[in-house]
Amino acid sequence: MTYSISEVAEKTNLSAYVLRYYEKEGLLPRVKRSDGGVRRYTDADLDMLGLICCLKGTGMPLKDIRTFIQLQEQGPSTLRQRCAILEERRRSIVLSMEEMQKNCDKVEHKLKVYSALLREYEGNAV
Structure with a gap:
């Protein structure tokens, strides 16, 4: 199943702006696009967002979260x-x-x- 950016924003309580920012900063490296270029998020992306929010909630800087995700990849x-x-x-x-x-x-x-x-x-x- 895939989700639109607005659906993910609602599910995660993150704004569409933040979701786009996380993708731009390399925190969401696997977000797919439809043929029309629209972002389509998967359950794996939602899991990644959960991890990002958890680590961010501990005070981990985004640059360190990016490093962690790059290692995971x-x-x-x-x-x-x-x-x-x-x-x-x-x-x-x-x-x-x-x-x-x-x-x-x-x-x-x-x-x-x-x-x-x-x-x-x-x-x-x-």
């Missing part, structure tokens, strides 16, 4: 490199999560302090 001889890239990305995510947890703990502590102060203030205001 080269086949199994690049599996070790791709695993190394994903392992590094995972380490980065874990560090970010640890930092976010520390920030959340600080915010939670401040919330308790301010909530106690608010109760005290409201109790004295009566």
Whole structure:
């Protein structure tokens, strides 16, 4: 089954502009065209977009995502490199999560302090 750019935009919550940009930047190397030159996306393209969005969501720069996809296009001889890239990305995510947890703990502590102060203030205001 194939999909138009508007169908893919709706399915992925990405704009048609972003889809065209990703293709231009080499992130979607296999998008087919109809005889009339209209883009036709496949399920494999949708899977690739899922990967792109996932990696982008981790903060990976588009140039690094492009490198990853280029390696993927080269086949199994690049599996070790791709695993190394994903392992590094995972380490980065874990560090970010640890930092976010520390920030959340600080915010939670401040919330308790301010909530106690608010109760005290409201109790004295009566």
